[in-house]
Amino acid sequence: MKLEEAPASAAIPSAIGEASLLRRKRTPLTVWIAMVFVAIVIVCAAFGRQIAPYPPNQQDLLLGDTSPSAEHWAGTDLLGRDVLSRTIVGARTALVGPAVVAAGAFAIATLLGLMAGYLGGKADSVVMRWVDFMFALPGPLIAIVIVGVVGGGFWTAVAVLVVLFTAPDTRIVRSAVLEQRPLPYIEAARTLGISRRRIMFRHIFPNILPLIAAYVVLDFAFALVSLAGLSFLGLGVPPGTADWGRMLFENRTILLTNPMAALLPAAAIVFTAASINVLGDWTYERMSAR
Amino acid sequence: MRDGSLPAYVLRRLVAAIPLLLLISLGVFALVNLAPGDPARSLLGSRQASPETLAAIREQYNLDEPFIVQYLIWLRQVVVWDLGRSIQGSELVTSMIWQRLPLTVFLGVYGSLVALGIGIPLGVLAAYKQGSEVDRGVVAIGVIGVSAPAFATGIFLLYVFGVYLGWFPIFGQGEGFVDKVWHLTLPAFALGISVMGLVIKITRASMIEELHKDYVAFARARGLASRRITTSYVLRNALIPVVTAAGLIVVGLLTGAVLVEVTFGLPGLGSLLVSAVTQRDIPVIQGIVLILASFIVLMHIGIDVLYTLIDPRIRFGRVEA
Numbered sequence: 001m002k003l004e005e006a007p008a009s010a011a012i013p014s015a016i017g018e019a020s021l022l023r024r025k026r027t028p029l030t031v032w033i034a035m036v037f038v039a040i041v042i043v044c045a046a047f048g049r050q051i052a053p054y055p056p057n058q059q060d061l062l063l064g065d066t067s068p069s070a071e072h073w074a075g076t077d078l079l080g081r082d083v084l085s086r087t088i089v090g091a092r093t094a095l096v097g098p099a100v101v102a103a104g105a106f107a108i109a110t111l112l113g114l115m116a117g118y119l120g121g122k123a124d125s126v127v128m129r130w131v132d133f134m135f136a137l138p139g140p141l142i143a144i145v146i147v148g149v150v151g152g153g154f155w156t157a158v159a160v161l162v163v164l165f166t167a168p169d170t171r172i173v174r175s176a177v178l179e180q181r182p183l184p185y186i187e188a189a190r191t192l193g194i195s196r197r198r199i200m201f202r203h204i205f206p207n208i209l210p211l212i213a214a215y216v217v218l219d220f221a222f223a224l225v226s227l228a229g230l231s232f233l234g235l236g237v238p239p240g241t242a243d244w245g246r247m248l249f250e251n252r253t254i255l256l257t258n259p260m261a262a263l264l265p266a267a268a269i270v271f272t273a274a275s276i277n278v279l280g281d282w283t284y285e286r287m288s289a290r
Numbered sequence: 291m292r293d294g295s296l297p298a299y300v301l302r303r304l305v306a307a308i309p310l311l312l313l314i315s316l317g318v319f320a321l322v323n324l325a326p327g328d329p330a331r332s333l334l335g336s337r338q339a340s341p342e343t344l345a346a347i348r349e350q351y352n353l354d355e356p357f358i359v360q361y362l363i364w365l366r367q368v369v370v371w372d373l374g375r376s377i378q379g380s381e382l383v384t385s386m387i388w389q390r391l392p393l394t395v396f397l398g399v400y401g402s403l404v405a406l407g408i409g410i411p412l413g414v415l416a417a418y419k420q421g422s423e424v425d426r427g428v429v430a431i432g433v434i435g436v437s438a439p440a441f442a443t444g445i446f447l448l449y450v451f452g453v454y455l456g457w458f459p460i461f462g463q464g465e466g467f468v469d470k471v472w473h474l475t476l477p478a479f480a481l482g483i484s485v486m487g488l489v490i491k492i493t494r495a496s497m498i499e500e501l502h503k504d505y506v507a508f509a510r511a512r513g514l515a516s517r518r519i520t521t522s523y524v525l526r527n528a529l530i531p532v533v534t535a536a537g538l539i540v541v542g543l544l545t546g547a548v549l550v551e552v553t554f555g556l557p558g559l560g561s562l563l564v565s566a567v568t569q570r571d572i573p574v575i576q577g578i579v580l581i582l583a584s585f586i587v588l589m590h591i592g593i594d595v596l597y598t599l600i601d602p603r604i605r606f607g608r609v610e611a
Contacts, residue, residue, distance in 0.1 A: 081332070135537075136310055137361070138586050140545035145579055148567030149325045225439045229549055233439050233564050252445060252553065255460075259449050266442040273437035283431070 006150075030284045034275035041272050044091035052085035056242040065254045065261065076257040077251050083261045086242040087268055094272060097158050097236075098223035102216045105165035106173075110212060112166070113173025114200045118181060127170060134167035140226060146231045147235045154237050157230045161223055172215055176208040210287040217280035221273045228269050244269050299598065303591045311517045314583045315368065318576050319361050321349075325570060329353055332570055333377055333610035357422055373577035373593050378569060383577040386562065393463055394558035397481060397550065404482025405489050405539070412486075413493025414525065420498060429492060435487025440546035442481035451476055453537070455543040461555050481546045485539055489532065500524045534594060536593045537586075544582060 044051060053073075060080030068075045074083040118129040145166060147157045180186060181204075189199050231245025232234040239246070244265040251261035327334045330347045331339060347353070352360050366376070373383035403494075416428035452460035464473030500506065503526060509519045548560030559578060566574035 007389065133310070133313070136587055136590060137314070138541050138544055138582055140541070141548070141579065141582060144563065144567060145321070145575055146324070148564075149321055149570060149572070149575065151326060221437060225437065229439050229441065229545075232439075232549065233552060234568060248441060248445060252448075255445070255449055255453055259453065262445050263449060266445045269436065269440040269442050273439075274433050277433050277437050 011148070028282075029277055034278040034282075035273040037271060041095065041268075041275075043093050044088045045095045048089040048091055052082070052088045054082035054085040056086045056089040057081065057240065065258045067239055067258045068260055074260040074264050077247075077258070077261045078254060082093060083247075083251075083258070083264055087244070087264050089242040090185055090244045090247065090265065091137065091272075093154070093231075093241065094224060094268070097154065097227045098220045100158050101161045101165060101223035101227070102219040104162040105169050105219060106161070106212060106216050108166045109169030109173050110205070112170045112203065114177055116170065117174040117177025118204060119196065119201050124174075128174070131167045131170050134164070139164040142228070143226065143230065144233060144235065147230055157227060157236045161226055165219055165223065169215065169219065171206065172250070173212065175205055176211050180204050180207055211284075214280055214284035215288050217276060221276035221280060225273050225275065226267065241267070296595070296598065300591070300595055303594060304470065307591060311584060312585055314587070315365060315580060316361060318580050318583070319364055321576055321579075322572050323357070325572065328441060334571060351451065368580065374573040375581070376566075376573050376574050383573050386574060387559065387577055387581060390559045393556060394547055394551070394560060397477055397547055397556070399542055400471070400474055400478035401481030401546065401550075402486070402539070404478055405485040407545075408482070409486040409489030410493050410529075413490045414497055414520070414528075416490070416494045417497030417501060417528075418520075420453060428494070432487045432490035432494070435483055435485075435490065437487070438484065439549060441549040442482050442486035442551045443483050444550055445475065447476045447480050448554070463556055474556075477498050477550045477556060480553065481543060481550045484546045484549075485542045488535065488539060488542065492531050492535050493528065496528040497524065500528045526565045530597075533593060533597060536592055536596075540589055541586065544586075 049056070058081060062077065063076055063080035065080075066072065066076045072082050072084065074087065076267050077083055077086075112127050116124040143157065143160045146160050147153075150156055186199060186203065189203050194203075227236055228243075228245035228248075232242050232249045234246075234249055237243040237246050247265040248262050248269075250259075251265075254261055322329045322333065329351075330344050330353055332346050333351060334343060342563065352363050355363070371384060373387075375382055376386060412428045412431065416425045419425045448460055451457050458476050459473050462473055464470040504522060506519060509523060510516075544560075548563060550556070551558040551561040552564055559582075563575065563578045565571075566578065
């Protein structure tokens with residue numbers, strides 16, 4: 001038995017097929033579907049109000065909850081609001097929050113990971129001790145409690161998720177930095193007397209950027225699901241907002257009269273997150289195959 | 291040898307967990323001060339805020355003492371299993387938790403059986419048929435599983451099997467074991483599926499890696515039955531990463547349980563936490579978070595112990611855990 005061969009790569013995300021087989025193959029169909037779906041969601045997020053057949057908050061209390069019809073393709077909710085329109089407009093909060101979470105977490109994680117991995121020593125042990133501590137905590141439950149107790153809704157939720165996501169991301173960046181550190185180009189740079197900061201940000205950073213990009217995409221999907229979960233518990237966006245998680249929360253009681261009111265936003269969450277995950281896995285495999 | 295004995299290892303880990311638990315308890319206690327506004331008012335809840343009641347609350351929770359003294363008083367009570375009373379109806383927090391716990395445990399065990407019982411075989415199957423249609427199908431299930439939050443899956447299951455087909459009850463938790471299983475099947479599957487994606491991903495990746503190792507080729511060359519190679523050699527080694535991920539899986543199950551209990555309206559610990567959070571019932575929140583966090587810390591130790599039993603090299607510090 002070879003003990004030196006640590007199974008470090010065992011837990012890496014892997015889908016669509018093995019990287020080696022894929023390298024020169026054309027883009028798989030699932031990736032195309034995912035791209036198109038994400039593009040549609042982005043368009044909805046940008047121009048939702050123009051596309052939606054009705055204003056998302058236009059109530060019709062006399063109408064109430066109705067099942068799908070020619071006027072309302074996905075029916076209406078308890079307040080007579082058009083479910084399809086609300087789902088289209090809901091794309092905005094579904095994308096904006098996760099984008100901030102993924103970008104924010106990785107900005108901090110890159111800084112901490114570079115410091116821990118390259119500087120080593122005290123910086124490394126402090127950062128990693130903090131990461132280990134965060135790993136010992138039930139992150140999502142912490143998010144529920146803090147957002148609920150502190151209040152502040154959506155942006156509190158985003159801020160808490162940034163902190164929670166930073167820990168695992170830091171670990172990823174650090175191990176990528178540790179892989180780069182013994183390489184000849186770093187040694188050469190060091191011999192030339194280039195400053196540590198410059199080596200970290202100008203030399204190592206560009207080399208780990210592709211990996212970071214892949215993980216940002218995966219983080220994005222996870223943040224989307226997490227934020228939707230908080231909204232579903234009534235903790236994210238304020239009541240009345242056209243938001244997928246919130247719609248599920250409000251409309252799960254009318255599953256018998258208009259199931260579409262809950263199923264459509266649920267499907268929107270699942271398919272958007274799945275598409276982004278597919279794209280993330282695909283990016284990861286392309287990057288690691290290089 | 292003495293240094294590497296199992297009881298010594300467990301003891302060392304338990305001692306090492308004490309500072310972590312203290313840190314967590316400090317964070318949990320600080321929740322009172324984290325809530326916006328006067329802590330006395332947030333502890334008062336829906337009761338009338340007269341100067342007398344506020345003074346009584348201040349007295350009861352020692353709010354006029356310095357923070358660290360308040361914390362120590364609170365900690366002394368927590369150690370003897372006194373978590374205070376709910377600010378709504380003044381029920382004992384410990385008895386509320388005891389009441390809700392069995393359902394959540396039942397749901398968690400059932401859910402993890404679903405996740406592991408379906409996830410591991412699917413992962414193994416996909417690894418064997420790597421690159422085939424079957425593999426792609428399983429990977430797709432895995433991606434959906436990772437992407438679908440438990441409440442979304444729950445709504446789909448509730449609609450299809452509860453409302454549309456009418457096979458399962460759409461609310462309630464049932465009486466007696468069989469009825470309970472029947473009532474909690476949809477929630478348990480919603481919970482299990484949300485964790486299954488991760489199980490499939492890890493099992494598949496580590497099975498593929500194991501299958502490419504020399505000993506498998508050797509065993510095949512020696513003419514060992516394929517089933518024997520899988521069950522007694524490959525699967526055993528391949529499941530180590532799954533054990534490593536057990537921490538993630540359990541945290542996933544806990545989060546999922548919160549969402550599933552709310553989706554299906556089940557009176558478990560998770561829905562208690564959510565209602566306490568919405569009502570800002572600080573003592574109840576503190577109690578639940580403290581218990582769940584301690585559970586997770588102890589579980590991490592349990593996983594590491596399990597790990598040393600599977601792979602004794604770890605205990606002797608020859609490979610990194």
